[in-house]
Amino acid sequence: xxxxxxxxxxxxxxxxxxxxxxxxxxxxxxxxxxxxxxxxxxxxxxxxxxxxxxxxxxxxxxxxxxxxxxxxxxxxxxxxxxxxxxxxxxxxxxxxxxxxxxxxxxxxxxxxxxxxxxxxxxxxxxxxxxxxxxxxxxxxxxxxxxxxxxxxxxxxxxxxxxxxxxxxxxxxxxxxxxxxxxxxxxxxxxxxxxxxxxxxxxxxxxxxxxxxxxxxxxxxxxxxxxxxxxxxxxxxxxxxxxxxxxxxxxxxxxxxxxxxxxxxxxxxxxxxxxxxxxxxxxxxxxxxxxxxxxxxxxxxxxxxxxxxxxxxxxxxxxxxxxxxxxxxxxxxxxxxxxxxxxxxxxxxxxxxxxxxxxxxxxxxxxxxxxxxxxxxxxxxxxxxxxxxxxxxxxxxxxxxxxxxxxxxxxxxxxxxxxxxxxxxxxxxxxxxxxxxxxxxxxxxxxxxxxxxxxxxxxxxxxxxxxxxxxxx
Numbered sequence: 473x474x475x476x477x478x479x480x481x482x483x484x485x486x487x488x489x490x491x492x493x494x495x496x497x498x499x500x501x502x503x504x505x506x507x508x509x510x511x512x513x514x515x516x517x518x519x520x521x522x523x524x525x526x527x528x529x530x531x532x533x534x535x536x537x538x539x540x541x542x543x544x545x546x547x548x549x550x551x552x553x554x555x556x557x558x559x560x561x562x563x564x565x566x567x568x569x570x571x572x573x574x575x576x577x578x579x580x581x582x583x584x585x586x587x588x589x590x591x592x593x594x595x596x597x598x599x600x601x602x603x604x605x606x607x608x609x610x611x612x613x614x615x616x617x618x619x620x621x622x623x624x625x626x627x628x629x630x631x632x633x634x635x636x637x638x639x640x641x642x643x644x645x646x647x648x649x650x651x652x653x654x655x656x657x658x659x660x661x662x663x664x665x666x667x668x669x670x671x672x673x674x675x676x677x678x679x680x681x682x683x684x685x686x687x688x689x690x691x692x693x694x695x696x697x698x699x700x701x702x703x704x705x706x707x708x709x710x711x712x713x714x715x716x717x718x719x720x721x722x723x724x725x726x727x728x729x730x731x732x733x734x735x736x737x738x739x740x741x742x743x744x745x746x747x748x749x750x751x752x753x754x755x756x757x758x759x760x761x762x763x764x765x766x767x768x769x770x771x772x773x774x775x776x777x778x779x780x781x782x783x784x785x786x787x788x789x790x791x792x793x794x795x796x797x798x799x800x801x802x803x804x805x806x807x808x809x810x811x812x813x814x815x816x817x818x819x820x821x822x823x824x825x826x827x828x829x830x831x832x833x834x835x836x837x838x839x840x841x842x843x844x845x846x847x848x849x850x851x852x853x854x855x856x857x858x859x860x861x862x863x864x865x866x867x868x869x870x871x872x873x874x875x876x877x878x879x880x881x882x883x884x885x886x887x888x889x890x891x892x893x894x895x896x897x898x899x900x901x902x903x904x905x906x907x908x909x910x911x912x913x914x915x916x917x918x919x920x921x922x923x924x925x926x927x928x929x930x931x932x933x934x935x936x937x938x939x940x941x942x943x944x
Contacts, residue, residue, distance in 0.1 A: 580634060715782060
């Protein structure tokens with residue numbers, strides 16, 4: 473990267489499915505780096521996989537990124553000086569730049585059918601050789617007869633890049649020095665016979681023309697880098713700074729997958745994770761805060777981010793830690809915002825005023841907003857199972873019922889005063905009194921503070937639930 477030039481980074485997903493946490497983390501690291509340095513963050517849609525790419529997935533990707541709070545400076549929906557930002561709309565560029573390489577003698581046409589290339593690959597493997605193609609091998613298919621056959625069928629030849637035979641050394645900001653020895657890669661396709669560009673070729677054309685200065689991505693792309701560097705050199709373009717971040721593993725140490733549970737941003741959103749919790753968690757998968765802090769806002773992440781603190785070791789996806797982080801961010805919410813976030817998850821029609829009473833009582837118990845129907849049901853539904861109705865319990869709660877009926881102003885102070893009075897002569901004492909009352913009111917052995925439950929339910933409902941127990 474030239475000194476003093478603007479940092480330009482990109483996130484370039486393929487619209488073939490939901491936004492996986494690995495992709496979201498890549499987007500986040502690029503976003504944080506751009507915002508920290510005052511650079512530009514670009515969204516590019518790599519939709520050249522015609523069979524698997526769908527518009528609906530592009531819309532979902534954009535929606536998920538927006539939900540995470542990752543805004544971009546250039547992209548398919550906001551435009552920019554280096555568009556278009558969808559690969560499917562950049563086909564002419566790929567063909568014209570391939571032609572330039574042919575004119576330089578650095579690329580060549582190949583009139584081989586895909587199955588013939590596969591046969592050649594299998595032959596090389598059977599001979600104990602690496603499946604690296606050379607110009608000499610591939611040009612044997614370029615007979616006058618084959619060219620006429622292609623022309624008659626309206627087919628186009630594939631275009632291959634002639635890989636220079638030399639060592640490549642990449643100074644990766646995460647991995648350190650990575651050496652690709654001469655012959656580690658053979659010639660490779662730039663354009664397929666259907667006219668579509670290959671990933672490594674389109675990626676370089678786009679990054680080069682969009683003036684990308686840093687490429688931060690998952691280390692599953694590390695092996696692609698040598699091909700891309702060779703193409704940068706062939707075009708005479710500056711090679712960007714590469715940084716390949718560690719892969720994300722599941723708790724058992726294997727590659728993170730569906731069998732480990734939720735792995736897409738959309739799934740976490742549906743389960744009631746806050747976007748700030750998700751980006752906080754993702755940022756610490758392969759990066760660490762200089763002071764070891766764990767609960768961080770987006771602004772704090774931007775302020776403290778540096779690519780020098782990206783680590784090369786694999787990151788472990790710990791769902792328990794994500795739940796803990798979510799609970800911590802939920803606790804920081806003010807009541808009005810928490811009510812707004814909770815309403816879609818409650819699963820019943822409830823007034824904001826009532827939610828404002830309920831949520832402070834259960835706030836410390838919420839790990840996922842999807843727990844709200846279960847956590848709040850005791851405030852809407854009377855218990856289906858009641859404790860054993862012993863003579864001591866009946867006598868105690870008949871006295872409590874009569875005493876609570878006399879309370880005019882229903883508040884914690886007055887309720888406590890009734891408890892003290894009743895317990896002086898009650899057959900149930902201390903722990904038994906309170907635990908049985910909790911079961912009478914909620915049917916549960918644990919939950920919010922008992923006094924909060926009584927205050928929130930209100931006098932009429934508390935009396936009704938005690939009476940229901942006495943008549944059961």
